[in-house]
Amino acid sequence: MRFKIYRYNPDVDKEPYMQEFVLEHVKPGMMLREALIELKNQDETLSFRHSCGEGVCGSDGVNINGLNGLACITPIAELAEPVEIRPFPGVPVIRDLVVDMSGFYKQYRSVKPFLIRYDPEPEVENLQSPEERDKLDGLYECILCGCCSTACPSFWWNPDKFPGPSALLQSWRFLADSRDQAMEERLDALDGPYKLFRCHTIMNCAYVCPKGLNPTKAIGHIKALMLKHSV
C-alpha cells in the first residue's frame, strides 16, 4: 500500500515536502496508526503523536486524504491510494505530523470549561434529574482532539479571536448544565462579531468529528439561547 506523508523538520528542511512510503504487509483490519508505526520502522525520523490507540485520548489527529480524523480508528482498507497524510491544516507545524495545539487549548480555556456556582457549596452532591443529565449527551464525549476546529475555515481565518467549534461545543456543554450558574456571563462573553457569530454554519466540524458529535448544532443552541435572553 502506497503512502505520501508530509515531512518537515525545521532544523534541516528549508521547505516541507511529501515523502513516499510503501507498506508491504497490510494486515486485515489494520488502522492507520499501526501503519504509521510500521512506516516509522522504515524511517525513524518520521514524527507523529499517538497514545491510547483506541480513539479515546485524541492524540493522533491528522489530515487523511484531505479529511481530519484520528489515525487509530481509521481503517486503511477504506482509504484511496496513495494515502496522503498531512498535519492538521491551519495550525503551526512543529515537525512532520506534529502540530502546535496551544492556540486551540487557549480557546478551550477562554470558554471557562468548568462549573461556575455562586451558591454556597452544598453539604451533599449537586444532584441532577435524569432529564437534566440527558442534555449533556453528545457534548461531554468530546476528547479535544482538534479535528473539528482545525477543519473550520472561520478558525483558520481568526484562530486568535474565534473560539472554534470545539470550544463552543464545550461552552454549550456548561450552558446546558443545570448546575451551572454563570449563564449570563457566558453569553455576554460570546457576543460580538468575533465569538459565536464568526460561525457561518459551514459544518466541516460535524462532518469530521471522530466521535460523531455536532458542534454546529451546539452553536445553534447557543444562538437560540442568546436570542431568548436578548428580547
Added chain:
Amino acid sequence: MSSRRVSGMQAWALQRITALYLALYISYMIGLFIFAPPASYDAWRFWVAQPHVSMAMLLFFGSLLFHAWVGIRNILIDYIKPFALRLTLLVLTGLGLLACGVWSLEVVISARIV
C-alpha cells in the same frame, strides 16, 4: 459591551429577519410581474404611489441594504486582515449602500409626486 452586541447578536438576528422579508417581498414581486404586470409606465407609477406599496418598497430597500451590510461586513472580517484596508473597504461599502438607500428613497418619493 453594548456596541459589541449590536455587531454580534443583533446583526445576526436582524439579518435573518430581513432575509425573511426579502424572500416574501421578492416572491410577491416576481408573482406580480408574471401574472399581473402593470400595463404601462403610468400604471406602474400609480401602483407604486399607493401608500402601502411605497411603504413596503421602502422597507424592502431598507432590509436589502441592512442585509447586504451585515453580509459584506462578515466577508471583510473573514478575508481582509490589514486594518487600514479593511476599514477603507468598510467605509466604501457603507457609503455605497447609503447612496443606494438615498437613491431608492428619491425614486419612491418621486413616484408619489404627480
